[in-house]
Amino acid sequence: MKRVSFSDPDFSSFRAEFDRREDASxxxxxxxxxxxxxxxxxxxxxxxxxxxxxxxxxxxxxxxxxxxxxxxxxxxxxxxxxxxxxxxxxxxxxxxxxxxxxxxxxxxxxxxxxxxxxxxxxxxxxxxxxxxxxxxxxxxxxxxxxxxxxxxxxxxxxxxxxxxxxxxxxxxxxxxxxxxxxxxxxxxxxxxxxxxxxxxxxxxxxxxxxxxxxxxxxxxxxxxxxxxxDLIPGPSEVLILADESCKPEFVAADLLAQAEHGKESIVVLVSPSANVLDSVEEALNVQRKTLSRQGPIDHVIANGMIFVQTENLDQAIDMVNDFAPEHLSLVVEGADELLDRIRTTGAIYVGNHSPVAVGDFLAGPSHTLPTGGSGKAFPGITADMFQRRTSYVKCTPESVAASEPYVSTFARVEGLDAHGESVSIRVR
Missing domain, CATH: 3.40.50.1980 (Nitrogenase molybdenum iron protein domain)
Structure with missing residues (x-):
């Protein structure tokens, strides 16, 4: 896995790459x-x-x-x-x-x-x-x-x-x-x-x-x-933001659950605490040996797993919004109070006892979510995506007369006299 820290000389470059705008080759x-x-x-x-x-x-x-x-x-x-x-x-x-x-x-x-x-x-x-x-x-x-x-x-x-x-x-x-x-x-x-x-x-x-x-x-x-x-959902990804209140074995289990998808999956742990990163890595190395999909998991650990130590929680939240993860597991003190500060992720799993897998299989919201940084613009699949919106307008003689002066002004400025006349003729 890759491990980086805010104290690294090239951390600013890493931060810039963390703000993704993925596109096809x-x-x-x-x-x-x-x-x-x-x-x-x-x-x-x-x-x-x-x-x-x-x-x-x-x-x-x-x-x-x-x-x-x-x-x-x-x-x-x-x-x-x-x-x-x-x-x-x-x-x-x-x-x-x-x-x-x-x-x-x-x-x-x-x-x-x-x-x-x-x-x-x-x-x-x-x-x-x-x-x-x-x-x-x-x-x-x-x-x-x-x-x-x-x-x-x-x-x-x-x-x-x-x-x-x-x-x-x-x-x-x-x-x-x-x-x-x-x-x-x-x-x-x-x-x-x-x-x-x-x-x-x-x-x-x-x-x-x-x-x-x-x-x-x-x-x-x-x-x-x-x-x-609907949206642009590609290979699975998770970012876990954790502090000392997390249970390392739970965090490790969630990381491995996403790594299990293999191939191009991305698995990220961000924490202000080096101790959290160390503890999770230790738990991860123990748990991974018990799992059946060793090949995909090992591939993601080697190529798509990143552990990041930030200077503080504020920097960590900024990095979450830059990365725009498909899944965010928020395992920090006062997580509920931080929800409004997370603006780009597809779905948030709050606290030690909210595994991503519950959302993947059962909870209710769709698990088909934006990846590759597209969470900055797209939500996950929602019911209204399957609906078509139509607006309607109903005028009375009185309301069209009240609208006519304004429509005539727009029509004059835009040089569209037929537009204006289509309203004025009704008023006359």
Missing amino acids: DDVRQAVADILATVRRDGDAALVAYAKKFDGADLDVNGLLVTDEEIAEARAAVDDELKQAVAASLENVTAFAQASMRKGWETTNAQGVVCGEMFHPLDRVGVYVPGGTAPLVSTALMTAAIGKAVGVPEIVVATPCGPDGKINPALLYAVVESGATQILRVGGAHGIAAMTYGTESVAPVAKLFGPGNKFVVEAKRQVFGTVGV
Whole structure:
């Protein structure tokens, strides 16, 4: 792991790099652009070719969608414990989403014009659920299930199959329970392209949701505008801000839980106390030996784990806002009083007894959160992202007359006399 301190000569340079604005490399951008163009041109045939190239799967253009028989098989294969866990998570996610939905309202302005907003669920959305090295059952619950709670009638899920052409039964079960109405056994940038442009098998969607690797994230960047996009969620990351009040073994466990994702995950511990850093490192080295995913964990410890000693708590909070972590674990004295000072993180877990994993799997808010510094602009997935807003305006003869002098002035200044006349003719 990397360890740095405020007393290091190059700490100011480290601080500058800590304030991230991540972007894809030229190679990734070009590779994704080529995939998007190919799928847009060749449709299902391109999906079959890319499934063979990237997943080693021999698919047929007539077999890209998951069948009812496969869904029934998955339902039969999943044990009762997982079904109960999925049901518990769905209950919480649904309740949180429905409580946070935006609702219509109206008001009357100073001229007597009635103005308001209406909110409707989107008609058709696409959800990307990563496959890869682990079946991310919870990601289906934290994405598609929110759309279902809001009332989206058509939810397309794209998720990569294995070399045998099948989707993990647990993942498939969760996807169906979360409200998917169509399931495409294709992942990667080509899955994003299919949902964006449509193919012979899949009609295009209005908006895309869900996390993915750097190619998926870049694909979402490139198709934004053709479709709506929720946010830019890439590889998992956590930053833990801890002081002497923390329990080092708890902090170490949370760091390892995020390191378990492997690959490009980033795991950071920030503390004003060198003793905290030492104690957590000691606990981490003990715990890591007991875990099953040693390869991914060791890779992240070597390449993506950073321990930072700051001069004081204020500097630590500034660094949190610079880094804009996907997950922030805030384990300091008076944590509740500090919440308002944290402005950029995707989700905050407060105190020694709030493990990130509770939020990952069960609590209710979506675990699909901004990464790579994008928390400075994006929130995590919320219910209102699945809603479309429409404003409305209702005038009476009296309110249009009261509005006419002001509209005429704007029309005169902007040289748009037809605009002015469309109001004045009603007053005359």
